[in-house]
Amino acid sequence: MKSRALVLAGLITVLSYSFAAGQSLSLDHVDGLNATDGLQMGVPVTFYIRVTGDNDAHGGINHGFHVNSPSGAQWGSFVGDTTGTLGKAQFDGGFFISHFSADGVGADTVGIGAFRIFGPGFPAGFDDVAFTIQIGPIDVAYNGGEICLDSAYYPPSGVWKWAGPTVFPSWDGPHCYTIGEQVINPQITCPGDTAVFLCEPGSLCFPFDTADAEWVTASEPAYIDGDQVCVPLLADGDVEIELIAGAAEVADTCSFTVTTIINTPPTVTMSPDSITRVMCDLNGTLCMAFGLSDLDENIVDTTTNIGYIYVSEIDPYICFVPDTTGLFEVVVTATDACGETHSATRWVTIVEGEPVAIECPAPIVDTLCGSGMYCLPVAVTPDTATVTVSPSGTYVWATGQLCVNLTESGIHEFRLIAETQCDADTCDIQLDITIIELPSIDCPDQIPYVFLADPGEACLSLDINHADVVEVSYGSWDAGQLCFQADTTGLYSFVVVATNDCAADTCELSVNVQVGQLDVTTIIDPDPMWMVEAYHIDTLYATIYLGNFDNGHTVADIDPTTVVINDSLIPTSTAIISDYPGFVGEVMEITERIYDFIDYYMPLYDTTVATYTVSGLFTDDTEFSEVGQVRLIGLLVGDVNVDGQVDIADMIYLIDYYFQHGPPPILLETADMDKNQLLDISDLMMLIDYMFGL
Numbered sequence: 001m002k003s004r005a006l007v008l009a010g011l012i013t014v015l016s017y018s019f020a021a022g023q024s025l026s027l028d029h030v031d032g033l034n035a036t037d038g039l040q041m042g043v044p045v046t047f048y049i050r051v052t053g054d055n056d057a058h059g060g061i062n063h064g065f066h067v068n069s070p071s072g073a074q075w076g077s078f079v080g081d082t083t084g085t086l087g088k089a090q091f092d093g094g095f096f097i098s099h100f101s102a103d104g105v106g107a108d109t110v111g112i113g114a115f116r117i118f119g120p121g122f123p124a125g126f127d128d129v130a131f132t133i134q135i136g137p138i139d140v141a142y143n144g145g146e147i148c149l150d151s152a153y154y155p156p157s158g159v160w161k162w163a164g165p166t167v168f169p170s171w172d173g174p175h176c177y178t179i180g181e182q183v184i185n186p187q188i189t190c191p192g193d194t195a196v197f198l199c200e201p202g203s204l205c206f207p208f209d210t211a212d213a214e215w216v217t218a219s220e221p222a223y224i225d226g227d228q229v230c231v232p233l234l235a236d237g238d239v240e241i242e243l244i245a246g247a248a249e250v251a252d253t254c255s256f257t258v259t260t261i262i263n264t265p266p267t268v269t270m271s272p273d274s275i276t277r278v279m280c281d282l283n284g285t286l287c288m289a290f291g292l293s294d295l296d297e298n299i300v301d302t303t304t305n306i307g308y309i310y311v312s313e314i315d316p317y318i319c320f321v322p323d324t325t326g327l328f329e330v331v332v333t334a335t336d337a338c339g340e341t342h343s344a345t346r347w348v349t350i351v352e353g354e355p356v357a358i359e360c361p362a363p364i365v366d367t368l369c370g371s372g373m374y375c376l377p378v379a380v381t382p383d384t385a386t387v388t389v390s391p392s393g394t395y396v397w398a399t400g401q402l403c404v405n406l407t408e409s410g411i412h413e414f415r416l417i418a419e420t421q422c423d424a425d426t427c428d429i430q431l432d433i434t435i436i437e438l439p440s441i442d443c444p445d446q447i448p449y450v451f452l453a454d455p456g457e458a459c460l461s462l463d464i465n466h467a468d469v470v471e472v473s474y475g476s477w478d479a480g481q482l483c484f485q486a487d488t489t490g491l492y493s494f495v496v497v498a499t500n501d502c503a504a505d506t507c508e509l510s511v512n513v514q515v516g517q518l519d520v521t522t523i524i525d526p527d528p529m530w531m532v533e534a535y536h537i538d539t540l541y542a543t544i545y546l547g548n549f550d551n552g553h554t555v556a557d558i559d560p561t562t563v564v565i566n567d568s569l570i571p572t573s574t575a576i577i578s579d580y581p582g583f584v585g586e587v588m589e590i591t592e593r594i595y596d597f598i599d600y601y602m603p604l605y606d607t608t609v610a611t612y613t614v615s616g617l618f619t620d621d622t623e624f625s626e627v628g629q630v631r632l633i634g635l636l637v638g639d640v641n642v643d644g645q646v647d648i649a650d651m652i653y654l655i656d657y658y659f660q661h662g663p664p665p666i667l668l669e670t671a672d673m674d675k676n677q678l679l680d681i682s683d684l685m686m687l688i689d690y691m692f693g694l
Helices: 002-019 531-535 594-599 648-659 681-692
Strands: 024-031 045-052 060-068 078-082 094-100 107-115 127-135 146-151 161-163 175-178 187-189 194-198 202-207 209-211 215-218 223-225 228-233 237-247 250-262 267-269 274-279 286-289 291-293 299-304 308-311 316-320 326-336 341-352 357-359 364-369 372-377 379-381 386-390 394-396 401-406 410-419 424-436 449-452 456-461 469-472 476-478 481-486 490-499 504-515 522-525 541-546 573-577 587-593 607-617 623-633
Touching (some): 202 250, 228 237, 274 286, 316 326, 357 424, 401 424
Parallel strands (some): 274 341, 449 504
Antiparallel strands (some): 024 045, 060 107, 094 107, 299 326, 394 401, 456 481, 476 481
């Protein structure tokens, strides 16, 4: 408030001398003040500036001051001067008092600067009134206004500075004064903001201070009781109170906030409310954690109906000694500083712990047909025990067996550990196991070819493992070779049976023997080749083997970048391998996607023997073109879903396509029943006739 600021300014004026210290400029006193320390009107007003030096002499000084009015008052004239204590006598180089905008309107500024050449300058330890600033007289039209004196930064340098040595003196302003007699206004000082804790809702009273007040009021719900304001505090939260002090038509206001916290009772939790504990020693101590919370953190006591309370760094515990089995009621009660309590109850059933026993078997010697899971009976009591097996294995409670996975012959050792809360037992088991692997024949998936220049013995690689006896229906098997007498070209069929003490494996295979066919130059695998293999989810590849040249060239002479299949298809890869059945010497292995190979022959129906060519250039630019044959098994007309058979699912697929906006046939050719290269309703009718024999 303005009145409070004026009182403060007056105190600063009176005490300014005592504030001056070190290197500073301060307002020493003012001529032209009235009894209330306001500025008199109609007379000049003079401000006296004290200069306090330090322990150094200075060769130059630079200060500035200005007078202004926040209320827009005017002061007639403005003159800055020296009292003679600092002036030309000290500063023979020049002493300057320069006025800027000195018209008594808005803001007037004066600058004081000096420097010495031979003179003493600003002496060390100087402390005296050195400058004056006179304004006025002030017209009565500005009664009640305000005029202030403050430091100023003025041209050319604008910085308060003493030179030689350089220091920057301080200023105790600004100083503001009311014009004319000051108006005494009522004042009120509120209590500070405060936080209170209450055990229950109630009212608290807080003292406040007033000056020159005739009456005081408080905002609801507060009320005034003498020099105190009383506030009802009924719930948690903030209550802001405004106080108003008045006299006549003038009033002063202030406000403060009371933050209230009303006690919340403590909470005890024990979950679950019913438990069972196994005790190995009925004379031992049982401790159980429980929950304890209080928003106000003012719990003063925690008690129990049994045992004692133990508080760890993490949780509180209730501990007691159950001297017998049975049911125990445990109650925990918490009390806070306000006397509020809360309890929780848990029912505890005490059960005495059981001993553990394993009937450990003697070392076992056994033979297994093939590796895998081996189980043996091992009795464990009680059935509540936890059983672990090391280094690996499982105990099956349903059958009372230990089951372990055995992959090789030899001595195997296992340890069983059965544990309850109160006891444990260990069993070490030794198994001396001989594993007889099951016989197996690596039976070919496709019909292999054997090429002979002349009738005689033909041999085919056939891997047989873990067999004691191998029997063949024709020929003989030895050292991985199935050998038989082949006199003519044709298909030779065999049954091979491999046996040992555990089992038998059978392979039924056929061998395509070509007698007098060593001059073959190319064959393809697979043969036969199914058209549906071209549409396999995973990309499948055909392999073409090339060799047996009779023109003096070998496959090493082929430029692989020139090789094409059927005059246009570029292979996905080419490589030279050391041998292949039916070829003499190195062979070129050529791979191509079955899809690309089959596409050349589309559409395909039924089984067709087709020719293919492999052509290119030797490195001497000589051309070659070799022809081979392959059996192609085409589409089944009517197999709309391409699953290898014609059935009701294909008819439903085509009906869904025509009448339910279903997906089109995967391949047009499978649904083209009349093979006219068109797909229309007549194809569906023919498929229906076929399905129902019409």
